[in-house]
Amino acid sequence: MSHDTPVAELTKTEARKELKALADEIARHDALYHGEDAPEISDADYDALRQRNAAIEARFPDLKRADSPSEKIGAAPSTQFSAVRHAKPMLSLGNVFSETEAREFRERVIRFLGLSDDEELAITAEPKIDGLSASLRYEEGALVLGATRGDGREGEDVTANLKTINDIPHTLMGAPDVLEVRGEVFLSHADFGAMNAAREEAGEELYKNPRNAAAGSVRQKDAGVTASRPLAFFAYAWGELSEPLADTQSGAVARLKALGFRTNPLMRRCVTLEEMLETYAEIEGRRADLGYDIDGVVYKVDRLDWQERLGFVSRAPRWATAHKFPAEQATTILERIDIQVGRTGALTPVAKLSPVTVGGVVVSNATLHNADEIERLDVREGDMVVVQRAGDVIPQVVRVLTEKRPKGAKPFEFPMTCPVCGSAVAQGGEEDDKDVVRRCTGGLVCSAQAVARLKHFVSRRAMDIEGLGTKQIEAFFTDGLVKEPADIFTLEKRDSADSNLKPLRAREGFGKKSVDNLFAAIEARRTFPLNRLLFGLGVRHVGETTSELLARHYGSMEALRRAVENIIAGDEAARDDLLAIDGVGGTVVEALTEFFAEAHNLEALDRLMAEVSPELLEALPVADSPVAGKTVVFTGKLEKMTRDEAKARAAALGAKVAGSVSSKTDYLVAGADAGSKLKKATELGVATLTEDEWLEMAGN
Ligand code: IVH
Numbered sequence: 001m002s003h004d005t006p007v008a009e010l011t012k013t014e015a016r017k018e019l020k021a022l023a024d025e026i027a028r029h030d031a032l033y034h035g036e037d038a039p040e041i042s043d044a045d046y047d048a049l050r051q052r053n054a055a056i057e058a059r060f061p062d063l064k065r066a067d068s069p070s071e072k073i074g075a076a077p078s079t080q081f082s083a084v085r086h087a088k089p090m091l092s093l094g095n096v097f098s099e100t101e102a103r104e105f106r107e108r109v110i111r112f113l114g115l116s117d118d119e120e121l122a123i124t125a126e127p128k129i130d131g132l133s134a135s136l137r138y139e140e141g142a143l144v145l146g147a148t149r150g151d152g153r154e155g156e157d158v159t160a161n162l163k164t165i166n167d168i169p170h171t172l173m174g175a176p177d178v179l180e181v182r183g184e185v186f187l188s189h190a191d192f193g194a195m196n197a198a199r200e201e202a203g204e205e206l207y208k209n210p211r212n213a214a215a216g217s218v219r220q221k222d223a224g225v226t227a228s229r230p231l232a233f234f235a236y237a238w239g240e241l242s243e244p245l246a247d248t249q250s251g252a253v254a255r256l257k258a259l260g261f262r263t264n265p266l267m268r269r270c271v272t273l274e275e276m277l278e279t280y281a282e283i284e285g286r287r288a289d290l291g292y293d294i295d296g297v298v299y300k301v302d303r304l305d306w307q308e309r310l311g312f313v314s315r316a317p318r319w320a321t322a323h324k325f326p327a328e329q330a331t332t333i334l335e336r337i338d339i340q341v342g343r344t345g346a347l348t349p350v351a352k353l354s355p356v357t358v359g360g361v362v363v364s365n366a367t368l369h370n371a372d373e374i375e376r377l378d379v380r381e382g383d384m385v386v387v388q389r390a391g392d393v394i395p396q397v398v399r400v401l402t403e404k405r406p407k408g409a410k411p412f413e414f415p416m417t418c419p420v421c422g423s424a425v426a427q428g429g430e431e432d433d434k435d436v437v438r439r440c441t442g443g444l445v446c447s448a449q450a451v452a453r454l455k456h457f458v459s460r461r462a463m464d465i466e467g468l469g470t471k472q473i474e475a476f477f478t479d480g481l482v483k484e485p486a487d488i489f490t491l492e493k494r495d496s497a498d499s500n501l502k503p504l505r506a507r508e509g510f511g512k513k514s515v516d517n518l519f520a521a522i523e524a525r526r527t528f529p530l531n532r533l534l535f536g537l538g539v540r541h542v543g544e545t546t547s548e549l550l551a552r553h554y555g556s557m558e559a560l561r562r563a564v565e566n567i568i569a570g571d572e573a574a575r576d577d578l579l580a581i582d583g584v585g586g587t588v589v590e591a592l593t594e595f596f597a598e599a600h601n602l603e604a605l606d607r608l609m610a611e612v613s614p615e616l617l618e619a620l621p622v623a624d625s626p627v628a629g630k631t632v633v634f635t636g637k638l639e640k641m642t643r644d645e646a647k648a649r650a651a652a653l654g655a656k657v658a659g660s661v662s663s664k665t666d667y668l669v670a671g672a673d674a675g676s677k678l679k680k681a682t683e684l685g686v687a688t689l690t691e692d693e694w695l696e697m698a699g700n
Contacts, residue, residue, distance in 0.1 A: 004336060007055045015060045019068070022053040026069040045365055048338070051420075051448075054478050070478050080221060081156035083466075087180060087240035090135060090149045092315050093128075093298065093322040097390070102280070102299070103273050105321045109301055112310060112318060114642040122302035124249050125279035126236065126267035128322050130293035131186030132215045134162055135239055138179045141172045148218065151460045152315055161218050164227035167234075167262045175259055180239030183261070187214045188292045191230040209361060210293050232292070235261035248302045269302055280323055287325070296324040309641070311648055314545050318648075327390035328359035334385045334397065337368065337412050339419045341448035343456050344540050345439040347418070347425060349374055351385070351397050358389040366395040370436045371414040378402065380409040414438065421446035444600055450484070451477050453538050457485045461544060462536030463525050467518040484604045485536070489526065489611035492519045530557065530614040537605070541591040549583050552629075553656055555616060557609055564596040577664070582647060582657040627698050628654030633661050635678060636671030638691050653698055661686060669694040 003018065010018065026049055029041060050069060057064045064070075096102050106123065115121060135155065137145040146162030147155040162168055165185065172179070187195070192210040199206055207213035217229040235256045238245065245252035250269045257263045266283055270276040280297045287294060301307050301319040310319040336352040349368040356363055366387045368374050377400055379385060384404040389395040416425050423442030429435040444450045454477060455470045457463055468488065476482040481501070482491065495504050495515075505515045531551035535544050542550070554560040566574035567589065578589055595601050632655045634646050641649070646669070647657045661668055661680045668674075668681040668688045681688050689697065 002335075003049070003052050007052070007059055010056065010059070012060060012063070015056050016063050019053065019056055019060075019063055019065055022049060022056075023065055023067050023069055025049060026053065027067075040362065041364065048340070050474055050478075070475065081158055081219070083150070083154050084145065084147045084157045085154050086135060086147065086150075086152070087137075089315070090133060090152045090155070090182065090239070091312065091317055092152065093320055094316045095296075096321050096323050097326075099277055102276060102321075102323050105299065106273055106276070109306075109310065109319065112642055112644050112648075113306060114645070120271055122248075122250075122269050122271050123276055124253075124267055124269050124300045124302050125276050125283070125297050125323075126264050126300075127283050127290070127294040128296040128298045128324075129184040129186050129234055129236075129264075130211050130295045131184040132211065132218065133182060134158075134185050134218070134233070136162065136168060136181045136183075137240075138172055138175055138181070140177055141175050143168070143170050151464070156219070158218055160223040161220060161226040162233075164223055165231045165233050167232050169260045172259050176242045176245070178240055178242040179245075180241070181235050181256060181261060182237040182239055183233055183235035185214050185218055185231055185233050186210065186292055187217070187229070187231060190291060195229060233262060234264050236264065236298075244304070247304055249300045249304065249307070250302055252304065284325060294325075296322045298322050309645060309649075311652055313648075324390060327388040329386050329388045329398065330356045330358040330363070331384060331386050331401070332356035332363075334379060334381060334383050336381055337374070337379075339415060341418060341420050341440050341446060341452070343449060343452035343538050345418075345442065345446065345449050346437050347415070347440060349412075349414070351379070351387075353385070353387065356387065358387060358395060361389065363387060363389060363395045366397045368397055371438060372436045374412050374414070378411070380405065380412055382406045382409045418442055418446055418448075420448040443598070444484070444604075447477070454482065454485065456538045457536040458488070459536075462532055463528065464532075465518075465525055466521040467514060468521070484607070486604065486607035486611050488522055489608075491522065495519075526612050528612060528614050530555075530616055533557070533612065533614045534560070537595070539591055539595045541587050546584065546588055549581050549656075551616065552654070553578075553581050557605075557614065561596060561602075561605070564592045568593050568597055576660075577662070580658040580660055580662065580664075582651075582659055625653040625655075625699065627667075629656070630666040631656045631658050631664055632667045632669060632694075633658050633665050633677060633681075634669045634671070636674030638669075638671040640691055640695065649698065655698075667694070 003022070005014065029049070053069050057068065057070060094105075096105055106121070109115075109123075110121060133149045135145075135147045135149070136143060137147075143159070143163065145157065146159040146168070148158055149155050162185070163170060187210040189210065192207070192213055195213060196206045207216060213229075214231060217226050217231055220226045236253065238252065238256075245255045250267070253263050253267065266279075266286070268275070268279045270279055276299060283294070283297050299321055301310060307317070307319040310317065312318065333354045334351045335354060338350045338352055340348045340350050342348060347370075349370065351366040351368050353364050353366060366385075368377070368379065377397060379397060379400050382405070384401040385397045386399040386401070387395050388398045414425075417423065418425060418440035421440065421442040423440050423446060425438050426441050427434050427438045440446050440449065442449065444453070451474060454473045458465050458468050458470075458473060465488070473482065476491075481494075482488055491504075494501065504510050504518075505512045529551070531544075531548040534542065534551055534557070535547035550560055554563060563574050563578060567578065575589065578584060578592075579586075627650065632650050634643060634650075634657070638646055650657050658665060661677050661684065663684055663686075665681065665684070665686045668677060668686050669691060670678045670681075670688050671691050678688060680686075
């Protein structure tokens with residue numbers, strides 16, 4: 001049933017009917033999500049259903065059902081597989097979508113490495129397999145661990161399951177003592193079809209696509225079930241190694257093949273942009289008859305010493321990128337435009353569509369981005385629209401078939417008040433240069449924002465608390481158990497002390513064991529890397545990279561807070577100090593001051609800091625580097641590497657790279673023709689180094 005009558009206008013009979021429908025609908029989605037790895041709707045849609053249920057119950061408390069979804073916490077925490085930390089993180093890839101962007105990728109590499117015209121830059125091109133990545137650890141030739149990617153740092157131990165895959169050898173001859181092989185687990189179209197046919201026969205839920213089926217198969221409790229699924233594996237990368245496999249990407253892949261792994265036969269080594277694009281076209285041309293899903297072509301710099309020099313930005317290598325195939329499109333009816341309220345209050349219009357299959361996936365929601373986009377597309381409720389889906393990104397409405405517009409369709413009126421909390425909606429920016437995004441001004445008063453912030457706080461890349469996912473947060477928030485981050489840490493105390501509360505273990509889906517596990521997981525997060533805690537606060541424009549820069553620079557939450565408070569009070573030196581961090585600009589300063597100027601943010605932060613004691617940084621891979629923690633400024637013309645490379649390497653060693661010299665500068669690295677910065681450093685008595693001295697010190 002549709003759920004679009006405003007809650008305030010529902011009659012009692014309608015409300016009763018809708019609560020029943022919601023209970024059934026939510027239970028069905030729970031089963032699909034948890035039992036089958038085959039969700040039919042997005043998390044946001046699922047959340048919307050639960051929110052609607054809660055809103056109706058709030059208005060008609062006496063209609064609350066015995067099987068009300070708000071009493072259920074979703075699935076018990078997954079304790080099925082044990083967590084394993086990857087010796088080397090499993091990276092993701094940046095994307096390019098056009099020939100121009102592919103050329104820009106190649107040019108960025110050339111610029112970063114400072115290559116001259118006569119130096120050959122070889123780049124490999126190979127299919128991007130649409131499966132799930134896995135890491136296989138071999139010690140002295142024996143497969144000792146097989147893990148999923150997880151969040152890239154930590155995955156799940158699925159050794160027994162991966163061992164059932166034919167393409168994965170259990171022993172290797174002549175391999176390095178430690179060898180982690182990485183690649184993609186996938187299902188061919190033929191095997192996927194046969195598997196779903198058998199499931200249909202047996203009356204079981206069908207898998208949506210080969211990737212979901214492969215993922216579901218790898219995460220089976222019983223390895224016997226995995227063994228019955230014809231999974232395949234292509235090796236294309238590696239993690240920890242006791243000795244190098246080769247000097248080049250292509251050489252290393254050839255070595256993996258010689259060791260007995262299946263590698264992709266379509267990989268080519270390309271020495272010009274034209275060759276890269278030809279290979280892309282060739283692979284795209286064969287896409288339909290490969291017999292397995294691919295969603296693009298991956299380019300990788302061939303020389304491994306250059307890969308090393310290029311390094312990473314966040315979680316993606318600078319030396320590789322994915323050239324995605326163009327998006328697929330379909331036509332359907334836009335039934336309704338909903339407004340969702342995000343973590344920062346941004347109101348995002350979402351198109352509710354008649355379900356349509358786009359590139360093998362059923363789509364019933366598409367983003368409309370913002371009010372300007374609605375105006376630009378001139379999209380109205382009831383319109384026939386073209387939707388497009390590219391990879392894993394949220395589908396988009398790209399075009400309206402205005403000739404098919406139903407009579408009487410009216411232009412959409414963007415709400416002036418928040419649909420969740422009723423607060424005013426504001427549009428930032430100047431009169432003639434308005435921001436495109438409109439925001440709810442309710443802040444934490446707005447339950448949509450408060451919940452979204454909590455979800456962000458516990459998300460994988462932030463606090464990542466096992467057993468405390470979006471579903472639990474949602475339920476705890478609805479019940480008033482957790483309203484802000486600090487509440488998570490006092491949950492256990494209140495759970496045993498407050499007799500007005502229904503104890504957690506008495507809740508559905510929450511036995512004593514899972515409650516104990518949850519409390520243990522929360523306890524374990526009281527000491528936690530500062531950068532991730534900071535990221536978890538969800539300050540606008542303060543993403544993972546910026547959080548790490550800030551954590552390194554200030555060393556503690558108190559120091560950061562003091563600095564920002566000083567900036568708010570007009571302290572220019574504090575402002576310059578913050579801006580001197582390479583990678584921090586005006587937007588971040590503004591966002592931080594905005595955040596720390598809010599009394600309720602400060603109070604919530606105080607309550608949180610009373611519960612936790614963050615450690616300085618997550619990974620301390622650089623603690624033994626002599627330049628770790630030092631502030632370095634580069635000036636003049638460097639000979640051995642480009643400026644970007646110098647900065648990136650210094651940062652990777654734990655140094656803070658600043659743009660200008662001050663009394664806080666530890667080293668000025670002066671290349672040829674250094675000017676005013678060198679002069680200032682000399683005046684201030686800052687140590688100056690030549691490029692060679694710096695390289696020596698940095699251990700290169
Ligand atoms: S290389 C350092 N090569 O794409 C780069 N990844 O979007 C590590 N993938 O997590 C990945 N085919 O699961 C690489 N030929 C290929 C790939 C591939 C598929 C997946 C992989 C990765 C994701 C990143």
